[in-house]
Amino acid sequence: MVGFAGGYVAIGWRRTVWFSADGVTWQAVALPFTVSTDRYGRSLDADVQGITTNGRQVLVVGGYSHEPCVAPGAVTTGGGPLCQLAPLAWVSADGRTWRSAYPGPRPADPPGYSQGSEFVAAWPVPTGGWDAALSYWSGESLHGRDLWHSVDGITWAALAPAPALATANADAFPWVHAGVADATGRRILWQGWSDFTEPFPSGAGRPVMTLATSLDGRSWSIIDGFPGRDAEVGTGVAPMSGRSTRWVLAGASNFVDDFTSTPTVWSSDDFVHWTATPLRTESGSLVRSVSSVILASSGYVAVGAVWDAAQADHETWVSDDGLTWVALRRSGAPGSSFGPGIVAAGPAGVIGIGPSPTDGEHTSGVWQLR
Numbered sequence: 001m002v003g004f005a006g007g008y009v010a011i012g013w014r015r016t017v018w019f020s021a022d023g024v025t026w027q028a029v030a031l032p033f034t035v036s037t038d039r040y041g042r043s044l045d046a047d048v049q050g051i052t053t054n055g056r057q058v059l060v061v062g063g064y065s066h067e068p069c070v071a072p073g074a075v076t077t078g079g080g081p082l083c084q085l086a087p088l089a090w091v092s093a094d095g096r097t098w099r100s101a102y103p104g105p106r107p108a109d110p111p112g113y114s115q116g117s118e119f120v121a122a123w124p125v126p127t128g129g130w131d132a133a134l135s136y137w138s139g140e141s142l143h144g145r146d147l148w149h150s151v152d153g154i155t156w157a158a159l160a161p162a163p164a165l166a167t168a169n170a171d172a173f174p175w176v177h178a179g180v181a182d183a184t185g186r187r188i189l190w191q192g193w194s195d196f197t198e199p200f201p202s203g204a205g206r207p208v209m210t211l212a213t214s215l216d217g218r219s220w221s222i223i224d225g226f227p228g229r230d231a232e233v234g235t236g237v238a239p240m241s242g243r244s245t246r247w248v249l250a251g252a253s254n255f256v257d258d259f260t261s262t263p264t265v266w267s268s269d270d271f272v273h274w275t276a277t278p279l280r281t282e283s284g285s286l287v288r289s290v291s292s293v294i295l296a297s298s299g300y301v302a303v304g305a306v307w308d309a310a311q312a313d314h315e316t317w318v319s320d321d322g323l324t325w326v327a328l329r330r331s332g333a334p335g336s337s338f339g340p341g342i343v344a345a346g347p348a349g350v351i352g353i354g355p356s357p358t359d360g361e362h363t364s365g366v367w368q369l370r
Contacts, residue, residue, distance in 0.1 A: 001051070001342050001343075001344045001351075001352075001353055002051050002052060002053040002058060002344050002346075003053070003344035003345045003346025003347070003351070004053040004054075004055055004056065004057070004058055004095070004346060005055060005056055005347070006021065006093070006094050006095055006347075007019060007020050007021040007022065007023075007095055007346055007347055007348075008020045008021075008023055008095075008344055008346045008348075008351065009051060009053075009058045009060075009092075009095045010026075010051075010353055010364075011048045011050075011051045011060060012048070013047055013048065014047060014048070015030060015031045015033055015045060015046045015047060015048060015062075016028055016029065016030055016031070017029050017031060017048070017051075017060060017095075017098075019095035019096055021347065022347065022348045023346070023348040023349075023351040023366055023368060024348075024366070026366075027096070029095070029096055029098070031046065031048070031060065031090045031098055031100070032090070032098055032099075032100045032102075033045065033046040033064060033088075033100060033102065034102075038065075038067055038069040038083055039067070039069070040069065040071065040072050042069065042082065042083070043065075044064070044065040044066060044067075044083060045064065045065060046062060046063065046064035046065070046088055047062045047063060047064075047118075048060050048061070048062035049061055049062040049063070049118055049119060049120045049121070050062070050119065050120060050121040050122050050132075050178075051122075052121075052122045052123050052124055052130070053124065054124035054126070054130075055124075056093065057091055057092065057093050057153070058091070058092050058093075058095060059089060059090070059091050059122050059124075059130050059153050060089065060090045060091075060092075060098075061087070061088070061089045061090075061118075061119035061120070061121070061122045061132050062087075062088055062089075062118055062119060063085045063086055063087050063088050063116070063117065063118030063119065064085065064086055064088045064102070065081065065082075065083040065084065065085060066083060066084050066085075066086055066116075067083065067084065068083070068084060069082055069083035069084070070082045070083070079139055079140050080115055080137050080138065080139040080140045080141070081115050081116065081137050084115060084116040085115060085116030085117060085118050085137055086103070086104060086105070086106045086116055086117065086118075087104055087105060087107070087117055087118050087119040087132070087134055087148070087156075088100070088101055088102060088104050088118075088119070089101040089104065089119060089122070089130075089132065089150070089153055089154070089156070090153075091152070091153030091154065099153075099154060101150075101153065101154045101155070101156065104156060105148070105156050105158075107134065107146065107158070109136055110136060110144075112138065112172075113136040113137065113138050114138075115136070115137035115138065115139075116136070116137055117134050117135060117136045117137065117144065117146075118134070118135060118137070118142065119132045119133065119134055119148070120133050120134070120135045120142065120144075120177075120178075121133040121177070121178035121179075123178065123179055123180050123181060124181065125149070125181045125185055125187070125217075126181060126182065126183045126184075126185065127181075127183075127184065127185035128151060128185075129149060129150050129151040129152065129153075130149065130150050130153055131147060131148070131149050131159070131179065131181065131187065131217060132147070132148045132149075132150070132156070133145075133146070133147060133177045133178050133179075134146040134147065134148055135173070135177075136173070141175075143171065143172075143173035143174065143175055144173050144174075144177070145161045145162060145164065145173055145174055145177050145191060146158065146161055147159040147160070147161055147162070147177075147189075147217060149217055159217040159218055160217070160218050160219060160220060161220075162177070162189045162191060162210075162212035162214075162220040162222075163210075163212060163220060163222050164191075165191070165193045165195070165208060165210055167195060167197060169195055169196045169197040169205075170193045170194060170195045170196070170197075170205070170208070171193060171194050171205070174191035174192050174193050174210075175192050175193070175194060176190070176191070176192040176232075176233075176234065177189060177190065177191040177192070178190060178234075178236075179236070180236045180237060180238040180247075181238055182238040182239045182240075182247075183239070183240070183241040184215075185215060185216065186213060186214070186215055186271070187213060187214045187215075187217055188211060188212070188213050188223070188236070188238070188247060188249075188271055189211065189212045189213075189214070189220070190209055190210070190211055190233040190236065190249060191209065191210050191211075191212070192207060192208070192209050192232055192233065193205075193207070193208045193209075193210065194206070194207065194208075195207075195208045200255075200257050200258055201257065202257070202258050204258055206229070206230055206255065207230060207231060207232050207255055208228050208229055208230075208231070209226065209228035209231045209232060209233045209251075210222065210223075210226070210228055211223035211226045211228070213271055223271065223272060225272050225273050225274055226266070226274050227253070227266075227274065227276055230253060230254060230255040230256075230261075231251065231252065231253040231254075231255070231264070232251040232252045232253075232255070232261070232289065233249045233250070233251040233266070234250070234251045234289070234290070234291065235249070235250050235251065235290065235291070235292055235293050236248060236249040236250065236293065237249075237293055237294065237295045237300070237322075240295060243295060244295060244321075244322065245269055246267050246268065246269055246321065246322045246323070247267065247268045247269075247271050248265060248266070248267050248293060248295075248300060248322040249265070249266045249267075250263075250264070250265045250266070250290035250292075250293040250302055251263075251264060251289055251290055252264055252288055252289035252290070253276060253278065254278070259288070260288070261288045261289060262278045262279070262288070263278070263279040263281060263287060263288065263289055263290045263302075263304050263315065263317075264276055264277065264278050264279065264290070265277045265279060265290065265293070265302065265317075265319075265322070265325060267322045267323050275323065277323065277324075277325060279302070279315070279317050279325055279327065280317075280325075280327045281315050281327070282315070282327075282330055282334060282337075283334070284333075284334035284335075285313055285315060285330075285334050285337075286306045286311065286313035286334060286335065287304040287305065287306055287313050287314065287315045288304070288306070289304055290302045290303070290304050290317075291303060291304050291305060291341045291342065292340075292341065292342045292343050292352075293343075294343055294344060294345050294350070295322075295345075296345035296349070296350050297345065298318075298350070299318060299319055299320045299321075300318065300319040300320075300321075300322050300325075301316070301317075301318055301343055301345075301350055301369065302316070302317045302318075302319075302325070302343075303315065303316050303317075303339065303340055303341060303342070303343050303352060304341070305339055305340060305341030305354050307338075307341075307354070307355045311335040311336065312335070312336060312337060312338050312355060312357070313334060313335060313336075313337050314330065314331065314337045314338055314339025314340070314341075314354065315327060315330065315339075316328040316339060316340075316369075331357075332357075338354065338355060338356070338357035338365070339352065339354055339367060340352020340353050340354040340366075340367050341353070341354045342354070343369070348368065349368060349369065349370075350368070350369040351366055351367060351368050351369070352366070352367045352368075352369070353365070353366055353367075354367070
């Protein structure tokens with residue numbers, strides 16, 4: 001979900017977005033795409049992977065299915081998409097009326113990949129346009145580190161990818177890559193890798209985050225001072241003119257196994273030297289990571305949420321400066337505390353979305369920070 005001048009726009013996984021001017025009344029809007037069928041009669045549709053805003057417009061990114069497709073009953077190693085995927089974007093100035101970038105680019109698959117690609121994340125570049133992260137399908141995995149740029153959200157051109165993790169024991173592609181940009185156009189990109197040099201007892205690779213910076217998206221430099229070992233970054237906020245001079249990234253650190261970590265915020269005034277701040281959680285809390293962070297008029301707001309149909313947990317933290325954080329009072333005991341997993345700032349202030357505590361089916365509920 002994002003907030004912009006006209007209200008709020010939220011996405012799920014399918015080609016439907018929800019618009020609200022006030023955070024209370026929501027309207028479902030289908031993103032434009034002409035659905036067809038493959039030669040076997042299966043639907044060829046589009047899906048969404050990410051959303052962002054520059055404050056005036058909203059950009060949604062994802063991909064769409066196209067021929068060729070795997071024949072019904074054919075053996076497919078690792079599963080994954082039955083038809084080729086290609087990246088796609090939609091842009092809107094009001095959250096209701098959308099323009100499509102179809103057919104968009106069709107990047108060539110790298111060696112070892114053959115099922116197409118999608119845009120998986122995007123972010124505005126205040127000096128002009130948008131950047132997007134592109135990943136490739138391989139079985140049920142969607143990995144990659146390619147980057148693209150568009151001036152208008154419709155026409156896209158490839159940028160240079162950021163450097164890969166310098167170890168022979170890591171995956172070829174990161175499992176996540178995304179970024180933010182400040183008013184000068186400087187980008188910071190985070191990439192998450194699985195390093196098998198010293199794996200967890202389960203055999204899974206340990207998480208390693210790398211950061212890279214660029215002034216134009218065409219030439220990247222590694223940021224060596226970031227403490228990325230046993231850490232995951234999933235969200236971030238760039239400095240904003242007149243508001244903040246601080247870069248703020250959020251996620252989790254101190255991984256000791258697949259399921260144990262600490263919600264963490266990293267902050268920097270020069271994008272080189274970083275301070276890691278572990279965030280306090282209620283005793284017994286199930287929250288292990290920050291899932292969303294924003295800079296609102298009142299300051300920074302970060303949230304983390306867990307829900308698995310049997311139990312729920314939630315934490316909210318606020319900060320005036322992105323360096324010192326205070327945990328807000330929870331709504332319930334560990335295992336039954338509901339709250340948003342994603343937050344956005346807009347005309348109605350800060351609102352969040354998460355599973356509803358009043359609905360037995362736990363459809364989405366909306367919260368307002370007061």
